Amino acid sequence: MQARHLVSIDDLSLDEIRELFRFADEFAADPRAHAGLCPGMIVASLFYEPSTRTRLSFESAMLRLGGGVLSAADMKVSSTSKGESLADTVRVVGGGYADAIVLRHSSEGAARLAAEYSPVPVINAGDGAHEHPTQTLCDLYNLHVERGDIKGLDVVLAGDLKYSRTVHSFAYALARFGANLVCVPQPGFEMPEYVLQRLREEFGVEPVRADARRLGSLAAKSDTMYLTPQKPHQLSLFTDARGWEVEHVDAVYMTRPQTERYRSEELSETAYLRLEKQALQADSLRDAVVMHPLPRRDEISEEIDSDPRSIYFKQAARGVPIRMAILGMLLGRLELEAPLAPRVRDVAAVVEGDNPCPNPSCISRTETRHVLPRVAVQRPSRPGQSLRAFCAYCSRELDFGFIGCSTTRHFHRPDSSDLGKMRTDHMVFLADRESAQAQGFSPAGPARSGEPV
Numbered sequence: 306m307q308a309r310h311l312v313s314i315d316d317l318s319l320d321e322i323r324e325l326f327r328f329a330d331e332f333a334a335d336p337r338a339h340a341g342l343c344p345g346m347i348v349a350s351l352f353y354e355p356s357t358r359t360r361l362s363f364e365s366a367m368l369r370l371g372g373g374v375l376s377a378a379d380m381k382v383s384s385t386s387k388g389e390s391l392a393d394t395v396r397v398v399g400g401g402y403a404d405a406i407v408l409r410h411s412s413e414g415a416a417r418l419a420a421e422y423s424p425v426p427v428i429n430a431g432d433g434a435h436e437h438p439t440q441t442l443c444d445l446y447n448l449h450v451e452r453g454d455i456k457g458l459d460v461v462l463a464g465d466l467k468y469s470r471t472v473h474s475f476a477y478a479l480a481r482f483g484a485n486l487v488c489v490p491q492p493g494f495e496m497p498e499y500v501l502q503r504l505r506e507e508f509g510v511e512p513v514r515a516d517a518r519r520l521g522s523l524a525a526k527s528d529t530m531y532l533t534p535q536k537p538h539q540l541s542l543f544t545d546a547r548g549w550e551v552e553h554v555d556a557v558y559m560t561r562p563q564t565e566r567y568r569s570e571e572l573s574e575t576a577y578l579r580l581e582k583q584a585l586q587a588d589s590l591r592d593a594v595v596m597h598p599l600p601r602r603d604e605i606s607e608e609i610d611s612d613p614r615s616i617y618f619k620q621a622a623r624g625v626p627i628r629m630a631i632l633g634m635l636l637g638r639l640e641l642e643a644p645l646a647p648r649v650r651d652v653a654a655v656v657e658g659d660n661p662c663p664n665p666s667c668i669s670r671t672e673t674r675h676v677l678p679r680v681a682v683q684r685p686s687r688p689g690q691s692l693r694a695f696c697a698y699c700s701r702e703l704d705f706g707f708i709g710c711s712t713t714r715h716f717h718r719p720d721s722s723d724l725g726k727m728r729t730d731h732m733v734f735l736a737d738r739e740s741a742q743a744q745g746f747s748p749a750g751p752a753r754s755g756e757p758v
């Protein structure tokens with residue numbers, strides 16, 4: 306049987322996530338009582354970036370399940386420094402050394418690539434600024450414990466929304482659960498367009514202007530946005546020129562500046578958002594829990610550590626039982642009844658031409674020997690709409706002018722109705738007419754017009 310991986314939070318259905326919560330509740334109730342679940346099994350941590358919580362909580366989880374751990378906490382001292390590829394590394398580690406691999410990497414899409422080569426389950430412990438699904442499970446589990454039903458909750462996402470992978474995975478999951486997102490970005494570090502687009506198009510979330518006066522000093526410097534999966538059109542009837550009034554918040558999720566990912570021009574002198582005692586006095590935050598994936602720098606004042614609403618240390622502690630549940634599931638020791646998450650996009654390998662991914666931080670730019678640039682295709686839902694394509698590793702939308710068919714050698718416009726008949730694995734993504742013709746494609750449709758259809 307093929308190994309099941311956890312690369313994106315979308316790899317799990319909502320019912321599966323709820324089942325993982327139930328197992329985590331059992332593990333949390335008596336963490337020392339489950340050493341019979343994974344004896345004789347080993348998990349390997351391969352960390353190409355620093356970590357405290359994610360690696361140690363996974364290792365603690367595996368030890369509590371009665372298994373063992375192989376810990377490569379700094380891959381710089383591994384054969385990576387001799388030029389070994391990620392694909393070879395996971396084939397070796399997964400080929401007898403370990404029964405599952407927990408991988409953290411600085412390139413976006415690294416875990417997806419590792420999953421293609423690893424014979425054992427790969428768990429994404431953070432891939433660049435892209436996703437961090439197990440932190441999201443931890444964050445959702447915390448909301449579930451503290452607040453019960455996640456649907457309808459109002460969750461503030463604050464700080465560096467551009468580069469925080471924890472925010473991106475959390476936003477996708479919150480939207481799927483039907484929670485509302487109140488984005489309070491550090492100026493210049495707003496939620497990336499590719500994340501917003503996905504929230505809109507796949508999860509039906511609409512941005513509504515937000516009136517953040519009631520959020521007080523927390524949102525004073527920020528251009529707040531309200532993202533809701535709930536009947537946005539109707540909602541807009543109730544918003545005035547200032548936008549939807551954020552009256553009551555259930556959780557504030559603060560994040561640190563991800564300075565290790567900044568380009569030099571992004572390092573600024575502008576003060577970073579800071580949650581202080583006074584900010585927590587805002588009426589709308591009176592019963593909001595304060596969360597943070599940690600590590601924190603100065604964005605949460607230590608003054609509020611003792612406030613009963615501050616749960617960030619409890620949040621980190623709950624990382625162990627939820628990771629016990631994740632390991633138990635992926636190692637085949639916990640039976641889940643819920644149906645698998647449906648696949649939203651059809652994935653195909655690009656068999657010709659250059660790598661179409663525009664993202665310089667994508668794994669497809671560095672593991673060039675092992676990567677067949679994979680494309681996730683989203684076919685139009687209405688006639689006249691264009692077919693869209695995304696890098697299947699890092700999720701970035703591809704920019705292309707035409708789509709060629711590798712068998713007929715014709716090329717078509719992205720809104721052509723002919724694409725309905727073309728198999729995804731026959732599609733070749735072409736930048737423009739010149740490169741189409743240079744690669745031997747001719748325009749589809751009546752030869753006379755010379756215009757592809």
Ligand code: NCD
Nearest residue numbers: 358359431471561598599600
């Ligand atoms: C986060 C990460 O690595 O993305 N840390 C974690 O896993 N708890 C958040 C961060 O580093 O800011």
